[in-house]
Amino acid sequence: MGGFLRPKPTISVVDIPPVFSSNCQSIAAALGRSKYLHLNDPRCYNGAYFDAEHRWGQWEVLDRLPTQERADRAVAYWVDMNDYAVSQRGDSAKREFKIEVKEKRNG
Numbered sequence: 001m002g003g004f005l006r007p008k009p010t011i012s013v014v015d016i017p018p019v020f021s022s023n024c025q026s027i028a029a030a031l032g033r034s035k036y037l038h039l040n041d042p043r044c045y046n047g048a049y050f051d052a053e054h055r056w057g058q059w060e061v062l063d064r065l066p067t068q069e070r071a072d073r074a075v076a077y078w079v080d081m082n083d084y085a086v087s088q089r090g091d092s093a094k095r096e097f098k099i100e101v102k103e104k105r106n107g
Contacts, residue, residue, distance in 0.1 A: 039051070062074070079097055
C-alpha cells in the first residue's frame, strides 16, 4: 500500500432486500458509481460537443455481505482496484464507493 491517507467510505442506513438467512443480524452492501458524459446539447463538431459535462451515475450494488467488517474489506478491495485503474487510465476511470447497512429488526 502507498503512504497516503484515503478517505473512509461513507456509511448510511438503508433498506436492502434480505438475501441472507433469517439468523443474520445485519446485512451490508458495497456500492459503487462512476462518471458519465452528459450531453446538454447533442450537436458535435470534429468530436467536440457544444455543451457537455461529467456527472456521477447511479449507485450500483457490487456485493451484499453478512457483516459490516466484510463490507469494509470488500470496499477496500474495490478502492485499491480503482486506484490502480486511475493510475493506468487517468481520471476517466475514477469511481466512488460506499457501504450501506440495514440492521435486522427483531420481531
